[in-house]
Amino acid sequence: MITPRLKCIADRVKGNIAADIGTDHAYIPIYLIENGIVSRVISSDVRQGPLNIAEENIKKHNLSDKIETRLGDGLSVLKEGEADTVIIAGMGGQLICDIIETNINIARKSKLVLQPMNSQYELRKYLIEKNFKITNEDIAVEGFKVYNIIDAENGKQEKFKTDFEYQFPSYLSDHKYFKNLYDKKYREFTKVIKGLKKSSDSDEKKLLLYEYWLKELKKYESKRYS
Numbered sequence: 001m002i003t004p005r006l007k008c009i010a011d012r013v014k015g016n017i018a019a020d021i022g023t024d025h026a027y028i029p030i031y032l033i034e035n036g037i038v039s040r041v042i043s044s045d046v047r048q049g050p051l052n053i054a055e056e057n058i059k060k061h062n063l064s065d066k067i068e069t070r071l072g073d074g075l076s077v078l079k080e081g082e083a084d085t086v087i088i089a090g091m092g093g094q095l096i097c098d099i100i101e102t103n104i105n106i107a108r109k110s111k112l113v114l115q116p117m118n119s120q121y122e123l124r125k126y127l128i129e130k131n132f133k134i135t136n137e138d139i140a141v142e143g144f145k146v147y148n149i150i151d152a153e154n155g156k157q158e159k160f161k162t163d164f165e166y167q168f169p170s171y172l173s174d175h176k177y178f179k180n181l182y183d184k185k186y187r188e189f190t191k192v193i194k195g196l197k198k199s200s201d202s203d204e205k206k207l208l209l210y211e212y213w214l215k216e217l218k219k220y221e222s223k224r225y226s
């Protein structure tokens with residue numbers, strides 16, 4: 001039930017009360033309680049179907065007194081400061097930005113553990129532009145899949161020095177799964193460049209950007225193959 005991705009997310013949670021926004025099966029809340037990481041979890045989803053599944057799983061584990069389910073959109077289910085940690089995982093990076101933006105004052109009052117399925121570049125940019133600090137990043141690997149887990153909290157952080165860093169922050173080059181992330185980014189950049197070169201009305205600006213990212217990524221090539 002608990003996968004490396006979910007465990008990596010759960011292990012970043014701090015405090016007594018966590019909220020899992022977009023909980024679906026409620027695997028993270030169940031793990032958090034069963035492993036004594038927090039004492040209470042608010043488990044929410046915007047759709048009734050996933051919330052029903054969450055409720056069934058919570059009942060099976062006899063945790064209905066410790067995990068409360070709430071139906072609603074994003075952070076609107078929470079009061080400011082109600083949760084020490086807010087988890088938003090397994091969604092697109094742009095949707096995570098939208099969820100934070102819609103209730104930004106609620107987001108500012110908790111530690112955020114974010115696991116975007118894509119658009120990590122846009123999410124890092126959004127967080128730093130909106131005065132959230134990225135306090136830590138982790139990587140989880142499941143087979144060929146590579147996931148970024150981003151911790152953030154209210155606070156000012158200097159902008160990254162280069163645009164490429166929003167794609168691949170230099171601190172991740174020391175991570176044990178650096179090679180997996182390098183390969184994922186290499187595949188992504190080369191695929192987009194190939195597609196753009198093939199296209200009849202190629203987007204020149206986008207092509208130049210991806211070529212720049214690929215060139216920057218290749219600066220880590222010797223480390224990748226060391």
Ligand SMILES: C[S@@+](CC[C@H](N)C(=O)[O-])C[C@H]1O[C@@H](n2cnc3c(N)ncnc32)[C@H](O)[C@@H]1O
Pocket residue numbers: 021022023024025044045046047050072073074075088089090091095099
């Ligand atoms: C792919 S599941 C991820 C489940 C779990 N968080 C995980 O990481 O395994 C995404 C869930 O987010 C929910 N969701 C999407 N948009 C949401 C929103 N604005 N507010 C709350 N939940 C949302 C979906 O209904 C779905 O159950």
